[in-house]
Amino acid sequence: MPFESSWQTEDHLLIEDTIKRFFAEEIVPNEPEWEKAGQVDESVWTTAGALGLLGGGIPEAFGGLGIDAGIDALICAEQGRVNALGWGFVVHTIVKNYIVMQGTPEQKAKWLPQLASGQAIPSIVMSEPGAGSDLKGIRTRAVRDGDDLVIDGSKIFISNGQTSNMLIVVARTGDTGSARDISLVVVEPEQADQVIRGRNLDKIGMKAQDTSELRFDGVRVPKENILGGVEGRGFGQLMQELPWERLMIAYWSLGAIEGALDLTIDYVNDRKAFGRHVMDFQNTRFVLARCKMKLELTRAYVDKCMVQYLAGELDAASASIAKLWATEAQGEVIDACLQLHGGYGYMSEYPISQFYANARVQRIYGGTSEIMLELISRSLV
Numbered sequence: 001m002p003f004e005s006s007w008q009t010e011d012h013l014l015i016e017d018t019i020k021r022f023f024a025e026e027i028v029p030n031e032p033e034w035e036k037a038g039q040v041d042e043s044v045w046t047t048a049g050a051l052g053l054l055g056g057g058i059p060e061a062f063g064g065l066g067i068d069a070g071i072d073a074l075i076c077a078e079q080g081r082v083n084a085l086g087w088g089f090v091v092h093t094i095v096k097n098y099i100v101m102q103g104t105p106e107q108k109a110k111w112l113p114q115l116a117s118g119q120a121i122p123s124i125v126m127s128e129p130g131a132g133s134d135l136k137g138i139r140t141r142a143v144r145d146g147d148d149l150v151i152d153g154s155k156i157f158i159s160n161g162q163t164s165n166m167l168i169v170v171a172r173t174g175d176t177g178s179a180r181d182i183s184l185v186v187v188e189p190e191q192a193d194q195v196i197r198g199r200n201l202d203k204i205g206m207k208a209q210d211t212s213e214l215r216f217d218g219v220r221v222p223k224e225n226i227l228g229g230v231e232g233r234g235f236g237q238l239m240q241e242l243p244w245e246r247l248m249i250a251y252w253s254l255g256a257i258e259g260a261l262d263l264t265i266d267y268v269n270d271r272k273a274f275g276r277h278v279m280d281f282q283n284t285r286f287v288l289a290r291c292k293m294k295l296e297l298t299r300a301y302v303d304k305c306m307v308q309y310l311a312g313e314l315d316a317a318s319a320s321i322a323k324l325w326a327t328e329a330q331g332e333v334i335d336a337c338l339q340l341h342g343g344y345g346y347m348s349e350y351p352i353s354q355f356y357a358n359a360r361v362q363r364i365y366g367g368t369s370e371i372m373l374e375l376i377s378r379s380l381v
């Protein structure tokens with residue numbers, strides 16, 4: 001029986017089959033080729049768009065489905081479950097959310113249809129070589145020149161970095177020394193060619209996902225491309241929208257826990273040692289029972305956060321708890337599942353090893369575990 005979360009409506013249930021079919025037919029079979037290429041085929045975006053998978057949370061008037069963003073949680077969880085992570089959907093839901101929640105009516109009308117159709121491939125461009133956790137330390141600048149903004153600076157670790165053509169860039173637009181110096185500036189498809197793509201970085205996991213250095217060397221965009229239309233709001237916008245990013249990462253972890261547990265149950269029911277199935281050892285059953293417990297506790301908490309989000313009430317501490325708990329549970333469960341595979345678990349050809357390699361970064365991006373603890377602790381004082 002598939003699990004149905006309390007926030008799911010008939011609309012979500014109807015689209016769930018499409019999501020599963022999309023991953024089974026369009027993503028999983030192509031992942032090995034994409035891993036060799038270090039990036040996905042860009043056509044996957046328009047395929048997803050044509051199926052309506054990119055329109056969650058976007059009003060119909062702007063090319064969306066008129067269904068809430070809950071479908072994005074289902075997509076993230078399914079992607080984690082099948083462990084084919086090259087397609088940078090999580091960035092799509094992040095960027096889309098910024099524009100839905102923070103864009104002016106004109107910005108929504110222009111950019112959301114491009115995102116819903118898959119013509120726009122998104123990146124969220126925050127991290128710099130000298131500033132990751134400490135975003136106030138960024139040095140990239142966007143300086144007014146007539147009717148334009150001119151962006152200069154270097155960024156690193158940017159997901160979809162080789163392929164994106166709609167980039168939300170965190171840039172310094174002032175020098176007052178306050179949080180109001182930061183703005184979010186959108187580089188649209190017609191300006192994206194100006195962005196210099198650096199190395200596609202070689203990672204220990206997520207091999208089909210392009211993660212890149214980017215250089216902005218006089219990139220010119222219209223001054224109207226400041227998200228929300230007013231300079232200096234960027235830091236506040238980040239604080240408001242980062243909880244959604246963290247919740248989506250948590251759903252990804254939820255799916256990965258489920259996928260790793262399922263394939264391990266199959267493995268230990270098949271593998272024999274000392275004349276018995278590995279599943280017959282009490283240790284195996286207890287280890288898997290703990291994994292199941294962590295799966296269900298993770299699901300309960302992230303679903304509670306989704307209910308809060310859909311009511312407009314997801315706070316920073318709750319989203320941080322979701323990310324911290326879910327990504328740590330993912331690491332613990334997958335480590336335990338790999339152990340139950342014995343030596344085969346360490347071999348690349350066994351899927352659990354890929355779950356292991358892909359899991360590690362979940363505790364780093366979207367705010368590290370230490371930053372999550374910092375944010376949670378702030379809610380206690």
Ligand SMILES: Cc1cc2nc3c(=O)[nH]c(=O)nc-3n(C[C@H](O)[C@H](O)[C@H](O)COP(=O)(O)OP(=O)(O)OC[C@H]3O[C@@H](n4cnc5c(N)ncnc54)[C@H](O)[C@@H]3O)c2cc1C
Pocket residue numbers: 091123124125126127131132133134156157158159160203206211361364365366367368369370371374
């Ligand atoms: C695969 C991948 C994809 C990514 N995708 C993107 C993307 O699309 N866009 C983007 O902008 N960025 C992206 N990132 C960057 C990611 O968000 C940063 O790596 C992350 O925020 C940490 O920043 P940092 O690497 O500079 O580490 P640092 O900030 O240098 O942290 C180093 C260590 O110090 C700890 N630390 C830092 N500050 C504190 C503190 N106040 N208290 C306690 N401990 C602290 C950290 O937790 C960490 O353990 C990606 C990273 C990876 C690996």
